[in-house]
Amino acid sequence: MTTFSEPTTALTAPGVSLEITSVSKEYERGRRAIDDLSVTIEAGETLCVLGPSGCGKSTLLRLVAGLESPDAGEIRVGDRLLSRPGLLVPPDRRGINMVFQDYALWPHMPVRDIIGYGLRYGAHRVNSAERAARVEELMRFLQLDGLADRRPAEISGGQQQRVAIARALATSPELLLFDEPLSNLDVQLRAAMREELATLLASLGTTTIYVTHDVSEALALADRILVLHQGRIVQLDSPQGLFTRPRSTWVASLAGFSSTLTPDAAYRDVPETARAVIGSFSLHGRDCGGDASAHDGTAAPTVHVHADAIRVVSAHESGPNIVSGLVQSSVFEGSAYRTRLSVAHSPGEHAVGGSLVFPSEHRLDRDQPVHVRIDPAGVLIFGAQDRLAEPALRGSSREREEGSPAWSGWDRDAVHR
Numbered sequence: 066m067t068t069f070s071e072p073t074t075a076l077t078a079p080g081v082s083l084e085i086t087s088v089s090k091e092y093e094r095g096r097r098a099i100d101d102l103s104v105t106i107e108a109g110e111t112l113c114v115l116g117p118s119g120c121g122k123s124t125l126l127r128l129v130a131g132l133e134s135p136d137a138g139e140i141r142v143g144d145r146l147l148s149r150p151g152l153l154v155p156p157d158r159r160g161i162n163m164v165f166q167d168y169a170l171w172p173h174m175p176v177r178d179i180i181g182y183g184l185r186y187g188a189h190r191v192n193s194a195e196r197a198a199r200v201e202e203l204m205r206f207l208q209l210d211g212l213a214d215r216r217p218a219e220i221s222g223g224q225q226q227r228v229a230i231a232r233a234l235a236t237s238p239e240l241l242l243f244d245e246p247l248s249n250l251d252v253q254l255r256a257a258m259r260e261e262l263a264t265l266l267a268s269l270g271t272t273t274i275y276v277t278h279d280v281s282e283a284l285a286l287a288d289r290i291l292v293l294h295q296g297r298i299v300q301l302d303s304p305q306g307l308f309t310r311p312r313s314t315w316v317a318s319l320a321g322f323s324s325t326l327t328p329d330a331a332y333r334d335v336p337e338t339a340r341a342v343i344g345s346f347s348l349h350g351r352d353c354g355g356d357a358s359a360h361d362g363t364a365a366p367t368v369h370v371h372a373d374a375i376r377v378v379s380a381h382e383s384g385p386n387i388v389s390g391l392v393q394s395s396v397f398e399g400s401a402y403r404t405r406l407s408v409a410h411s412p413g414e415h416a417v418g419g420s421l422v423f424p425s426e427h428r429l430d431r432d433q434p435v436h437v438r439i440d441p442a443g444v445l446i447f448g449a450q451d452r453l454a455e456p457a458l459r460g461s462s463r464e465r466e467e468g469s470p471a472w473s474g475w476d477r478d479a480v481h482r
């Protein structure tokens with residue numbers, strides 16, 4: 066991995082705060098790409114904007130960059146007003162630079178000229194000696210030494226990405242914008258560049274907005290994550306908060322809690338925990354609130370489970386958070402078999418409650434009954450009722466006799482990797 070040297074103060078301008086207030090943008094009448102969005106990004110903060118294709122991520126960046134003007138609302142950097150309907154400070158006067166998805170490197174230009182381009186013209190123009198010194202400093206900082214005379218086609222994907230970043234840094238922007246800069250890289254390089262970028266952004270201290278649809282990228286890079294859905298904020302939280310307090314089943318899925326079970330009922334337990342009942346099984350997990358209907362239109366209780374919290378156990382194991390089901394598929398994925406289990410009401414019965422997807426060490430045969438233990442820290446329960454509503458309170462259950470499982474401190478960091 067590339068290790069970046071400490072940047073000199075000349076490399077970066079001190080970060081500034083960015084204030085977006087009630088901004089809306091519609092391209093087609095009646096369809097808002099950004100809908101009444103407000104957020105303040107603190108000086109030096111990295112905000113990742115996460116969401117599926119078409120949710121408005123690029124539009125938000127383009128509004129901040131000054132490539133689009135808002136239909137309503139205001140955008141301020143520090144104490145400067147940059148955008149409002151009828152006022153648009155041009156992109157090159159904003160102190161903002163952007164790194165694009167395809168890097169947009171000019172193919173005919175050597176790396177040195179690409180990096181120094183912004184220092185040749187306009188507000189940031191400097192003489193050729195200063196420009197050369199600046200380019201050299203940036204190339205050293207971004208580990209591009211020796212590549213000054215190469216053209217983009219003669220350097221690797223990761224190096225191209227660093228050239229794009231060097232060009233964005235050349236004019237000492239107060240605010241850096243990244244639009245899915247890793248999406249064109251292969252999986253391995255992508256993981257390596259993610260680490261590089263995390264180190265780089267931490268060392269620069271520039272205020273940054275980073276757009277991605279990849280949750281692991283957002284988790285690795287963000288101070289806070291803004292989850293966008295149809296142009297609106299559905300959650301604005303720390304990476305940890307996205308895991309422990311997802312505000313909707315939709316965010317839970319986005320955060321990697323991708324297996325869904327539909328329990329017969331769910332009850333709130335001791336503070337912050339809940340218990341879902343699926344046939345004769347009982348699952349403890351985090352109480353994510355009663356309002357599962359906020360974004361997905363259903364108020365029925367729903368359980369979301371993270372793949373890393375599921376372990377195959379022997380049929381003799383018993384206790385809470387053990388569920389059994391029948392294997393639907395088990396497909397080799399390189400390091401493990403991606404296995405799908407339909408959850409049965411009780412061993413031997415067919416699926417009623419949904420399915421669990423998890424990595425298993427061995428290939429499991431289709432229709433084979435399998436028992437799994439699910440760590441409660443990897444279980445999110447939406448739509449739980451008050452415990453007083455629980456009919457079993459009037460009787461007894463195996464679960465009650467055995468008590469709640471201890472929260473094992475399941476390694477949520479595992480999902481960052």
Ligand SMILES: Nc1ncnc2c1ncn2[C@@H]1O[C@H](COP(=O)(O)OP(=O)(O)OP(=O)(O)O)[C@@H](O)[C@H]1O
Binds near residue numbers: 092124278
């Ligand atoms: N120039 C345009 N004219 C008309 N509609 C547009 C234009 N640009 C974007 N849109 C629409 O606005 C919405 C938001 O688009 P945007 O590109 O911001 O989404 P995104 O989240 O960046 O998507 P992706 O991840 O696929 O790049 C989409 O419905 C898109 O079709």
